[in-house]
Amino acid sequence: MWKRELVFGVFISVLFIGVASAATNSCASGSDTILGLFDRVNSHAEAGNLGTYEYGVCYSQFFGEAISGGNVRDCLDGNALVSLSAVTNAHGGAPGVAGTDVCYGDSTCSVRIGGCQSGEKMMLSLSGNDNAHLGANGAYDLKVCCDVPSIDLENFIGDQIYEKDNDGVGDGVDNCPFVANPDQRDSDEDGVGDVCDSDADNDGIPNDQDDDDDNDGIADGGDNCPLSPNPGQEDGEGDGVGDVCDNCAVDANADQADADNDGIGDSCDGKHDDGSFCPAVTSRIQLNYDCGGQAEGTSVTCEVIEEDPLSDDDIRVGADALTGTCNADGIAAIVWEITGADLAKTEEGDYDGFVITCNGRRAEPICVNPVPINTDPTSEIEGFTQGQIILIGTSVQLSHTSSDLEGPLEVLWSIDDGSLDPANKNRNSFSHTFVTAGQKTILLEVTDIHGATDTDQVSVLVIDPSVVGSPIYPFIDLPRHDEHIVSADLTVDYNAESSYILSVDGCTLTCLAGNCPPSVNPGPAACGGGELLISGARGVFSGMEFNWIFEDIGGDIAVDGFGEVSGRIGFSSPGAKTIDLTIFTATRSSSFQRVFTLLDQRQCVDGGTVWLEIVDGDVVRRHDTLTTLSCAGQNQLAGDGDDCCPNGWTCSDGTSGGIGCQLEDTLEDIDAPAQCSSYADETLCQDDPQNFAENNPLFGARDCGTTVGGENLLCSCVWHQDQCQFGKSRRTGIDPDDTLSQCVYQTELGACQTGYQTVGITATLLSGSDLECRDSEEVLPCGRPEIQLSFFGLVQLGLVFLVLAGWYIFVERRE
Numbered sequence: 050m051w052k053r054e055l056v057f058g059v060f061i062s063v064l065f066i067g068v069a070s071a072a073t074n075s076c077a078s079g080s081d082t083i084l085g086l087f088d089r090v091n092s093h094a095e096a097g098n099l100g101t102y103e104y105g106v107c108y109s110q111f112f113g114e115a116i117s118g119g120n121v122r123d124c125l126d127g128n129a130l131v132s133l134s135a136v137t138n139a140h141g142g143a144p145g146v147a148g149t150d151v152c153y154g155d156s157t158c159s160v161r162i163g164g165c166q167s168g169e170k171m172m173l174s175l176s177g178n179d180n181a182h183l184g185a186n187g188a189y190d191l192k193v194c195c196d197v198p199s200i201d202l203e204n205f206i207g208d209q210i211y212e213k214d215n216d217g218v219g220d221g222v223d224n225c226p227f228v229a230n231p232d233q234r235d236s237d238e239d240g241v242g243d244v245c246d247s248d249a250d251n252d253g254i255p256n257d258q259d260d261d262d263d264n265d266g267i268a269d270g271g272d273n274c275p276l277s278p279n280p281g282q283e284d285g286e287g288d289g290v291g292d293v294c295d296n297c298a299v300d301a302n303a304d305q306a307d308a309d310n311d312g313i314g315d316s317c318d319g320k321h322d323d324g325s326f327c328p329a330v331t332s333r334i335q336l337n338y339d340c341g342g343q344a345e346g347t348s349v350t351c352e353v354i355e356e357d358p359l360s361d362d363d364i365r366v367g368a369d370a371l372t373g374t375c376n377a378d379g380i381a382a383i384v385w386e387i388t389g390a391d392l393a394k395t396e397e398g399d400y401d402g403f404v405i406t407c408n409g410r411r412a413e414p415i416c417v418n419p420v421p422i423n424t425d426p427t428s429e430i431e432g433f434t435q436g437q438i439i440l441i442g443t444s445v446q447l448s449h450t451s452s453d454l455e456g457p458l459e460v461l462w463s464i465d466d467g468s469l470d471p472a473n474k475n476r477n478s479f480s481h482t483f484v485t486a487g488q489k490t491i492l493l494e495v496t497d498i499h500g501a502t503d504t505d506q507v508s509v510l511v512i513d514p515s516v517v518g519s520p521i522y523p524f525i526d527l528p529r530h531d532e533h534i535v536s537a538d539l540t541v542d543y544n545a546e547s548s549y550i551l552s553v554d555g556c557t558l559t560c561l562a563g564n565c566p567p568s569v570n571p572g573p574a575a576c577g578g579g580e581l582l583i584s585g586a587r588g589v590f591s592g593m594e595f596n597w598i599f600e601d602i603g604g605d606i607a608v609d610g611f612g613e614v615s616g617r618i619g620f621s622s623p624g625a626k627t628i629d630l631t632i633f634t635a636t637r638s639s640s641f642q643r644v645f646t647l648l649d650q651r652q653c654v655d656g657g658t659v660w661l662e663i664v665d666g667d668v669v670r671r672h673d674t675l676t677t678l679s680c681a682g683q684n685q686l687a688g689d690g691d692d693c694c695p696n697g698w699t700c701s702d703g704t705s706g707g708i709g710c711q712l713e714d715t716l717e718d719i720d721a722p723a724q725c726s727s728y729a730d731e732t733l734c735q736d737d738p739q740n741f742a743e744n745n746p747l748f749g750a751r752d753c754g755t756t757v758g759g760e761n762l763l764c765s766c767v768w769h770q771d772q773c774q775f776g777k778s779r780r781t782g783i784d785p786d787d788t789l790s791q792c793v794y795q796t797e798l799g800a801c802q803t804g805y806q807t808v809g810i811t812a813t814l815l816s817g818s819d820l821e822c823r824d825s826e827e828v829l830p831c832g833r834p835e836i837q838l839s840f841f842g843l844v845q846l847g848l849v850f851l852v853l854a855g856w857y858i859f860v861e862r863r864e
Contacts (some may be wrong), residue, residue, distance in 0.1 A: 084106050085106075093137075094131075096149065135148065142179040155341025161192050182490045195735065237250050243263075244276065256276075287301060336377075340381055344375065406664055426458055449461065522563075530643065597618075598629040602755070727744065734773035737765075742766050797811075
């Protein structure tokens with residue numbers, strides 16, 4: 050019979066998830082046993098792990114793995130479950146009533162009548178408050194209910210903290226963590242969000258008795274936003290819900306349906322979650338573990354597994370487990386750097402059930418993006434200000450405060466006058482002495498462990514007080530160095546207000562024009578060596594002639610004139626841009642150059658295959674648009690005008706197919722998309738009314754439509770040898786007379802497989818020289834990559850059940 054029972058038990062355990070019993074015949078270890086029970090009901094008890102009773106109440110049974118480390122039986126604030134009249138053969142009662150308290154670990158316990166509160170586990174029950182028998186689970190009315198501190202998972206990629214209500218605000222700072230309220234409205238400023246505040250206006254009248262909860266002068270019964278003040282009752286789309294509290298204020302949705310509970314109504318939301326709590330992370334996450342009163346310095350161990358129906362995959366266990374230490378605030382910060390080796394320990398594509406358990410406490414499952422998204426580093430030179438004046442021969446300290454979330458940085462310094470000692474170029478800090486006068490530009494490039502780079506630039510003026518003169522210091526404040534500017538109309542502000550002209554005559558320094566620094570510190574030894582003040586007016590630019598040159602693919606734009614210190618300029622296309630500034634006086638001139646990147650509202654690069662996440666003008670991350678919802682742009686709403694996809698592709702949010710950029714053409718069109726060769730007429734070829742040139746896979750691969758190194762890269766259909774072909778020109782302007790080179794390409798497209806296709810390229814150079822004009826074979830993006838999940842499809846899982854069922858029938862018949 051035992052075989053039959055065993056098989057039946059295995060079969061049932063596969064089909065169903067059972068409800069844990071409060072007492073079991075044995076716990077994982079003696080230290081895992083909170084107390085022992087003689088029986089499941091009407092029972093006496095024994096303290097701790099004496100082991101003389103058959104049943105044990107096990108910590109791990111309720112909260113995952115057993116607690117390890119420290120004395121888990123020490124009584125801390127709130128961790129007493131019950132009190133016992135003796136060490137063994139004891140009656141029980143509420144803590145502090147029957148005798149000696151039974152305490153355990155980091156739990157917080159209460160004795161409640163009838164049932165436990167949300168989040169608590171019912172450990173056992175009591176027949177009374179004192180001199181009571183004990184029972185497993187709900188045998189008696191008095192329930193011993195316990196909870197443990199949670200583990201906060203903080204996603205460093207995007208600086209988002211995981212949270213229960215999916216409203217985009219982390220539990221640690223959410224004023225209503227269990228109800229979605231992305232606006233965090235708190236009318237009475239009591240720290241509790243209006244949507245879950247029983248007295249939202251803090252007037253002492255509960256909401257259910259208050260006729261005007263938001264105090265806007267309109268009774269709740271007629272208020273279209275009863276918890277959000279709106280005396281004007283604005284309701285743009287007329288759905289009966291006021292604009293200030295409408296989760297989709299641009300589309301009528303009186304039911305306020307929000308399938309994924311993210312605070313954005315379904316009518317406005319481009320994607321709908323399946324309701325499961327499984328936040329996707331990439332590259333790196335941090336766990337903030339609440340040490341629950343354990344001493345500072347206590348070690349915390351966290352293991353990572355990937356859960357599967359029958360066999361879990363060990364990702365970080367044993368010697369590979371994550372570790373941390375409790376700090377003075379009672380928190381252990383533990384970082385998991387997600388590597389390719391981690392993902393290789395589970396089935397390819399099966400990345401949706403990672404569970405992290407720390408000292409027996411289990412966090413919510415997380416999903417892992419199999420393509421890590423790196424966070425770009427931030428380069429920052431320390432200790433200098435733009436336009437700072439330095440005396441020739443003075444030793445200065447060069448250092449930086451650059452940072453990166455993923456790990457250490459490689460540094461590379463350079464100075465435009467070539468004076469940097471090669472031994473210092475990769476150092477974090479070093480001293481440098483300028484031996485020549487003039488404007489000097491210091492550049493720092495940092496590279497992270499994934500190869501992403503960032504640069505910072507500081508420009509200073511080195512003067513020789515012994516030489517009388519009037520050096521000019523030109524400097525472009527806006528755009529900033531290497532800034533990424535998002536502008537829907539492709540206009541950009543420019544400004545050079547930090548520029549100045551300085552008169553140098555021994556110990557007398559005078560600001561002739563512009564915005565000179567207030568002083569030089571330290572000043573020349575001949576002048577006392579202390580701070581040397583600079584006299585003269587500031588902010589006067591009328592004596593400075595500014596000559597601006599804005600390089601653009603549509604032709605350079607020139608702006609010049611006295612006092613032309615700032616303005617706004619429009620460009621014809623997005624891409625890398627260069628601004629040259631020269632400041633003239635009657636006797637001399639000096640120049641400065643600024644390079645930046647201009648993006649339209651789509652924030653697209655690399656032919657639409659990459660969307661740039663930008664914060665304050667800096668690239669934070671680069672997102673693949675072919676396989677993720679990053680194609681939907683900043684607001685994550687597909688189809689609203691800011692989508693980032695290659696030409697001829699459409700961003701899909703998954704509601705009608707895959708997620709990411711999808712080809713609009715049919716599958717047959719993928720193998721043979723319309724290209725320039727489709728035109729049989731020379732006039733149509735030159736006019737390209739169907740924009741077939743942009744359909745060519747080389748359009749993005751050859752950086753068409755951008756400016757690189759001052760050269761405009763123009764791609765179009767070209768009539769050559771009685772046929773229409775794809776061509777690329779390098780020009781200094783837009784006029785054909787400005788052409789540096791021209792190349793035409795014939796392409797032979799291979800089949801589109803898993804998102805890429807092999808393209809055979811035959812190139813013909815028509816004029817000039819171009820290193821890219823050569824025959825080659827390249828692998829370029831085509832259709833959306835296909836991701837196959839090979840682990841346990843429905844067929845395989847069905848076979849498993851059939852085998853188990855057959856085994857059961859066979860053993861049953863033998864019995």
